[in-house]
Amino acid sequence: MPVLLAPDRAPALSELLRAADTVGLGCGIEGAPESGALKIAGIGSLGSASRSEISFLSNPRLQSQLDDCGAAAVILRQQDWDAYRSRHDAPPSWAAVLCPQPYLMYALLAQWFDRHRQAGLPRGIHPSAVIADDAVLADGVHVGPLAVIESGARIGAGVRIGAGCVIGADSSIGADSLLHAHVTLYHGVRVGARAILHSGVVLGADGFGFAPDPRTPGAWAKIAQLGGVRIGDDVEIGANTTVDRGAVEDTVLGDGVKLDNQIMIGHNCRIGDHTAMAACVGVAGSTTMGRRCVIGGAAMFGGHLTLGDDVHISGGTAVTSDILEAGRYTGVFPVAEHGAWQHNAAVIGQLAQLRKRLRAAERQGAAGTSGRPTNPKQDTQ
Numbered sequence: 001m002p003v004l005l006a007p008d009r010a011p012a013l014s015e016l017l018r019a020a021d022t023v024g025l026g027c028g029i030e031g032a033p034e035s036g037a038l039k040i041a042g043i044g045s046l047g048s049a050s051r052s053e054i055s056f057l058s059n060p061r062l063q064s065q066l067d068d069c070g071a072a073a074v075i076l077r078q079q080d081w082d083a084y085r086s087r088h089d090a091p092p093s094w095a096a097v098l099c100p101q102p103y104l105m106y107a108l109l110a111q112w113f114d115r116h117r118q119a120g121l122p123r124g125i126h127p128s129a130v131i132a133d134d135a136v137l138a139d140g141v142h143v144g145p146l147a148v149i150e151s152g153a154r155i156g157a158g159v160r161i162g163a164g165c166v167i168g169a170d171s172s173i174g175a176d177s178l179l180h181a182h183v184t185l186y187h188g189v190r191v192g193a194r195a196i197l198h199s200g201v202v203l204g205a206d207g208f209g210f211a212p213d214p215r216t217p218g219a220w221a222k223i224a225q226l227g228g229v230r231i232g233d234d235v236e237i238g239a240n241t242t243v244d245r246g247a248v249e250d251t252v253l254g255d256g257v258k259l260d261n262q263i264m265i266g267h268n269c270r271i272g273d274h275t276a277m278a279a280c281v282g283v284a285g286s287t288t289m290g291r292r293c294v295i296g297g298a299a300m301f302g303g304h305l306t307l308g309d310d311v312h313i314s315g316g317t318a319v320t321s322d323i324l325e326a327g328r329y330t331g332v333f334p335v336a337e338h339g340a341w342q343h344n345a346a347v348i349g350q351l352a353q354l355r356k357r358l359r360a361a362e363r364q365g366a367a368g369t370s371g372r373p374t375n376p377k378q379d380t381q
Contacts, residue, residue, distance in 0.1 A: 005116065010041035010052065013073055013095065020112040022105055029073075030081065031095035038072045038095060043110060046074070055094075058103040069094055075102040075109075118160070118178075126163075135167075144181065156193065168204065174233065186245065192233035192255070200240035204229045207244040207251075207267020207285055223247060225267060232257065232273070241265075244285070254291070266303065278315065 011019060014037070017027065044053040046062060049071035056075035057066065066074065066084050073095040076084075081096050099105045122142070125131070129143045132151040137143075141155050144163035149155065153167045156175035161167065164182045171185045174193030183197045186204030191197070209223035227246025232255035237243070241259050243251055244267040251265065254273035259265075263277055266285035277295040284303035289295075293307055296315030305319060310326035313319060317331040336344065347354075 004042040004052070005113075007039065007041065007052075009116075010039040013038045013040050013054070013097070016040050016054075016109065016112070017097070020105075020108045022099075022108055025099055025101060025105060027075075027097060027099040027105065029095055029097055031073075031091065040072060043106070043113060044071060046071070054097070054109065056102045056106040058106070066092070073097050075099050075105050077102060121160070132169075138175070150187070162199070171204075186229075188228040188245075189231075190228065191231045192235060194234050195231060196236040198237065198239040198241075198261070201237050202242045203231065203237075204245045205242060207247055209247050209267065209285075227251065227268065229253075235259075238263065238279070247285075260297070272309065 013029065039052065040054050041052040044050060044055050046055050046057060046065040046069050049055040049069065051070060051072050053071050054073045054075065055069060055071040057063065057080055060080060063080060063083060066076075069092070071094050075097040077100060078098050081098055084092070097105070123140060125141075125143045126145045126147070128145045129147045129149070131137070131143065131149045132153065134151055135149045135153045135155070137149075137155045138157035138159075140158045142160045143149065144161060144165070146163055147161050147165045147167075149161070149167045150169040150171075152170040154172040155161070155167070156173055156177065158176040159173050159179070160177075161179045162181035162183065165179050166184045167173070168185050168187035168189060170187055171189040171191075173179070173185075173191045174195065176193055177191060177195040177197070179197045180199045182199050184202045185191070186202075189204040191203070197203075206225040209225060210220035211223055213219040213221040225245050225247050227248050228250045229243050229245050230250045230252045231243075232253060234255055235253055235257045237259045238261035240261055241263040243253065243265040245251060246268040249268060251267055252270045253259075253265070254271060254275070256274040257271050258276040260277060260279040260281075262280050264282045265271065266283055266287070268286045269283050270288045272289050272291035272293065274291055275289050275293040275295070278297035280298040281295050281300070283289075283301045286303050287301050287305045287307075289307045290309035290311065292310050294312045296313055296317065298316045299313045300318045302320045306322045306324065307319075308324040308326060311323050312328040314328065314330035314332060317329065319329070319331075323329055335341075
């Protein structure tokens with residue numbers, strides 16, 4: 001029972017569906033006439049949900065779990081409901097909420113319950129917080145213990161700033177954003193509305209910029225990073241993920257971008273709206289990604305690259321050149337026993353020579369068939 005409201009605060013099922021903004025999903029309730037009046041206090045899995053909770057089925061392979069489900073209601077597709085009814089003569093004890101996208105409806109309901117959970121959390125400024133005199137905090141802001149808000153910072157209405165966060169000078173955070181404990185915003189960072197920043201996020205650290213300094217052999221001269229970081233609305237950034245500030249222009253994350261844990265975004269990158277990245281992705285500086293890209297875990301991107309819209313990169317893939325056409329791209333060498341892997345890698349290193357030999361053999365065979373002599377110069381191309 002991840003979320004459980006008190007009985008007097010639990011909404012009726014029909015009321016919950018309206019309040020959670022599920023209008024437009026084409027959903028309906030199947031069951032007894034009073035099904036819509038069932039009180040729903042939380043969300044549970046098919047195997048653990050109680051009579052005060054709603055559950056969901058999005059994977060047809062889990063249909064057997066419906067047989068013993070104790071939930072008050074279950075969100076499922078029409079075809080899964082039909083399959084259940086074909087196996088059982090009697091109707092289930094739970095109400096069926098028919099929806100073509102059960103997983104999306106589950107997400108919307110979970111958001112609704114989480115908003116109510118957060119609404120019950122305390123609000124106010126902890127006495128140990130340090131806030132500059134000229135910082136501007138709108139109504140309903142919560143600042144946790146030992147947080148620091150520096151000069152010129154602007155905090156929107158309803159923002160929650162967790163314990164130990166640091167909001168740098170002249171930074172801004174949009175309304176209803178949530179910063180978990182120990183988030184750091186350097187100076188001049190702009191975060192949009194309804195952002196979620198998990199613990200350990202660092203926005204605005206210096207990008208990795210250095211120029212060789214021949215005055216001292218092997219030395220490097222630091223390039224001051226004078227740009228900032230701009231984060232759009234409805235962005236979520238996972239724990240210990242970093243986004244570097246730009247060298248001159250800003251590093252930009254568009255609206256709806258979702259970043260998992262332990263991701264590195266280099267300076268001057270631009271990430272398009274609604275692009276999502278799984279954990280441990282590394283993006284070198286000045287790379288531009290289009291909208292709605294999906295990046296698998298541990299993928300790597302060289303600097304100064306361009307990805308078009310709707311590009312999907314498989315996990316572990318190293319991207320070293322531009323990808324402008326939408327589609328899925330994979331470049332992962334399959335895992336193997338070490339000795340076999342070494343042999344395969346050695347063969348790959350000789351592919352160019354093997355190609356030349358194959359082409360020469362094909363020409364020689366073709367010439368032998370036709371009776372024409374081969375051209376030795378072509379055999380080396």
